Each structure stands twice: as structure tokens, then as C-alpha cells.
Amino acid sequence: MCAANKQSSNYKPLTESDAITLAKRLNLFENDSQLTCYEIGDGNLNLVFKVTNTENGESIIIKQALPYAKVVGESWPLTLDRSRIETNALIKQAEFVPQYVPKVYYSDESLAITIMEDLSHLQIARAALMNDEDLPLLSNHIGEFLAKTLFYTSDYGLNQHYKKELVKQFINPDLCKITEDLVFTDPFFDHETNDFEQELQKDVERIWNDQVLKLEVAKLKQIFLTKAEALVHGDLHTGSIFADEKETKVIDPEFAYFGPIGFDVGQVFANLLLNAISREPKKQNILFTHIETTWTVFVEEFTKAWKNDAIEVFSQVDGYLEYVLSEIFEEAVGFAGCEIIRRTIGLAHVADLDKIEPANKRISIKQLALKLGSELVKNRKSVTNPKDFKEYTIQTALSSL
Numbered sequence: 001m002c003a004a005n006k007q008s009s010n011y012k013p014l015t016e017s018d019a020i021t022l023a024k025r026l027n028l029f030e031n032d033s034q035l036t037c038y039e040i041g042d043g044n045l046n047l048v049f050k051v052t053n054t055e056n057g058e059s060i061i062i063k064q065a066l067p068y069a070k071v072v073g074e075s076w077p078l079t080l081d082r083s084r085i086e087t088n089a090l091i092k093q094a095e096f097v098p099q100y101v102p103k104v105y106y107s108d109e110s111l112a113i114t115i116m117e118d119l120s121h122l123q124i125a126r127a128a129l130m131n132d133e134d135l136p137l138l139s140n141h142i143g144e145f146l147a148k149t150l151f152y153t154s155d156y157g158l159n160q161h162y163k164k165e166l167v168k169q170f171i172n173p174d175l176c177k178i179t180e181d182l183v184f185t186d187p188f189f190d191h192e193t194n195d196f197e198q199e200l201q202k203d204v205e206r207i208w209n210d211q212v213l214k215l216e217v218a219k220l221k222q223i224f225l226t227k228a229e230a231l232v233h234g235d236l237h238t239g240s241i242f243a244d245e246k247e248t249k250v251i252d253p254e255f256a257y258f259g260p261i262g263f264d265v266g267q268v269f270a271n272l273l274l275n276a277i278s279r280e281p282k283k284q285n286i287l288f289t290h291i292e293t294t295w296t297v298f299v300e301e302f303t304k305a306w307k308n309d310a311i312e313v314f315s316q317v318d319g320y321l322e323y324v325l326s327e328i329f330e331e332a333v334g335f336a337g338c339e340i341i342r343r344t345i346g347l348a349h350v351a352d353l354d355k356i357e358p359a360n361k362r363i364s365i366k367q368l369a370l371k372l373g374s375e376l377v378k379n380r381k382s383v384t385n386p387k388d389f390k391e392y393t394i395q396t397a398l399s400s401l
């Protein structure tokens, strides 16, 4: 039996009424509370139940993995082990940045559930950004989240023996395979999972026929496959971030594994860029500023952690920190390019692009996304500063006119 189909005999997908029964059995609410429950999941993979005490409004979230990918159905079996990974990643991240992750109240591997803090008072960052709302601290918080979670789970900041024990706990082959396929492979070939408008056919064929691009994507995929640098979130797009003007929380780390630090950084860059290009030019600046701040804060916090807590003996050697940071940035730029391309023509799209109306505007912005993504992958060595993203975006847009 393949890993994806292994299920404990205890497992069954919860209904809304099962979720209430479970919350009561676990005494998560005061005795005799009147509870309601709704399944609110809008992601690609899992069930998400919100259970609320109708008398005082207290609420919790019960997230449950299904034995298949919800967006596709039972024809795409998927390991329930992702629930264990998600719980453990949230707990590990909370050691370094408790302010940026939901509290975990309970988990049960056999039922594939994680019970956690309800963050409904915040908004999903993608929705807020699409709505032109101000999230002034978003990039400060995400820069710090990235620096601390990644530094303290890497060989730079963690005992190397203990890190290898952690690597074992976060072996996540099925979810990594999704990323290997959907981010690094399928969009670059004529594959059945791809999904794009007929009007993009020529642009997509240009990608499939671009051997220079494909060689660079192959190199980035190799880094994703082999560079066990730190415990990465693995799916850090703006739909995995809750925020308002004061608070930021990162959810949904079921893709966590030991991978390249630049992967998380690059997904953040890419999803901010996707939102930027979906806007009219005069409203784009805030997104470029968010990208710069994410990187600036990441560098500040990573450097602080390195100076105070690095345990790698070479850490004090002149130039080593700068080398590590420049590798992270270069890889992040390349990963961002892959993410932009896959979110435009692959299986899993983003609303920032898909909701653009009218259709001809949507198509031309998607054409820009494909060009920008390709440029970032191919020219990642010459993008050396986060300010360059704005320049690249403007130049790519101008060259498309």
C-alpha cells in the first residue's frame, strides 16, 4: 500500500456535527455550551471547521486532512501525515516566533486533525491586498518570521546533530512531490495538470520551448530537491498569511520540510509581485515597498541571530554571512520566478490574477506575469537588490508594449 493510502482504522472525515462532538469530548469549551460549527475551508487540500460557543462567541478551528487532495478529488490520494507535519511545524515555529503563528490546542495523528486558535478576527492577506487594504506591518512581521524560523532551524543556528533528528521528523515526500511537480515541472511542459486560457497558448509554448529557461528551472528544482538548509514553511503565499493593521499570523505549514531558505523568501516575493502586477501602476508601489521591507528585515534579523547565536564555527569568518545571504537572495529570485509562472498557467492559480476583469486585461497581465517569471529565473544573478524587482517589472511591462 502506498503511503498516501495508509489510514488508521480510527480515521474518518468529520462532519460539522462530529466536530462539535469532538470539541465537547475534549472539553475545549465550558460544560453545556451551545456550540455551532461550519466547515469554512477554501484551500486546495483540507477540511477546516470553525466551532463557536454561541453564548460568548469563543471559537476554535479544527483542521482535518482528507486522504486525497480536496481540489481534485479521490483520484489524487494524499498522505494524512501532512497533518502531523503541520502540527509539528506550528509548534516548532512557535518556539521562535509565537506571535506569528496560531496556538495549537490539540492534535490527533490518527484522525489527522490539528485544533488551533481561531484567527477569524484577521483577514487572509491575499484578500486584504486585493481589496487595497493597508497591512502596514505585514512585511516587517514576515521578514522577522522568515529570519527566525529559518535561522534557528538551520545548521547556522542549531546543533547539527539535533538538526538531523529534526530533518527525520519533517520528511514530507508526498507534499514535496506536489511542489516538485506543480511548481518546478508541469508548467514547463505540455502537462495535463496545466490550466490556462486559450489566448495564452503562444506565450505558454514560448515557455515550453525556451531551453535556457528550462535549464535554469532544472537547477532551481535541484536546489529544492537537495538543499536541506532549514525547516521551510514550504507554501508561504499570501493565502497562508492572516493579517490586519497590527497583527500577522502564518498558517498552513503542511508543506514544511528541510529545504532551501530562499524557497520561503521567494514565495513571499512572488505573491507580493503577483498582487503588484494585478494593480494599476500608481497603486503598485506599496507592494514593491513590502518586498524591500521583507528582505531588509529578514537581513537585519538573520544577521542579529547570526551574530548572537550562530553555532557554526565558521560563522565568524569574514564574508561567510554575506555569502549565505547572497545565495539566499539569488535562489529566492529564481524561486519567485517559478512561483509566478506556475500561479499563471499551472494547476493552482491565484485570485489576484484570475479575478482581473475584463478578460483582455487579465490576459495581458498574465502575459506580463509569464515574461516577468521567466526573466527572474533566467537573470536571477543580476537581480541583486530587492529594489530591482520594481525595475524588472517596469522594464518587462515596457518591453511588452
Ligand SMILES: Nc1ncnc2c1ncn2[C@@H]1O[C@H](COP(=O)(O)OP(=O)(O)O)[C@@H](O)[C@H]1O
Pocket (backbone or CB within 6 Å): 040, 041, 042, 043, 044, 045, 046, 047, 048, 061, 063, 102, 116, 117, 118, 119, 120, 124, 239, 240, 251, 252, 254
Ligand atoms: N486558524 C484559523 N483561523 C481562522 N480561519 C482559518 C484558520 N486556519 C484556516 N482557516 C480558514 O480556512 C481556509 C483554508 O485554510 P488552509 O490552512 O489554507 O487550508 P488548506 O491546507 O486546505 O489550504 C483559510 O483560507 C481560512 O479561511
Ligand SMILES: CSC[C@H]1O[C@H](OP(=O)(O)O)[C@H](O)[C@@H]1O
Pocket (backbone or CB within 6 Å): 043, 044, 045, 069, 071, 178, 179, 182, 235, 239, 240, 252, 347, 348
Ligand atoms: C493540489 S495542491 C495545489 C496547491 O495547493 C496548495 O496550496 P494551499 O494548500 O494553500 O491551497 C499548494 O500551493 C499546492 O501547490
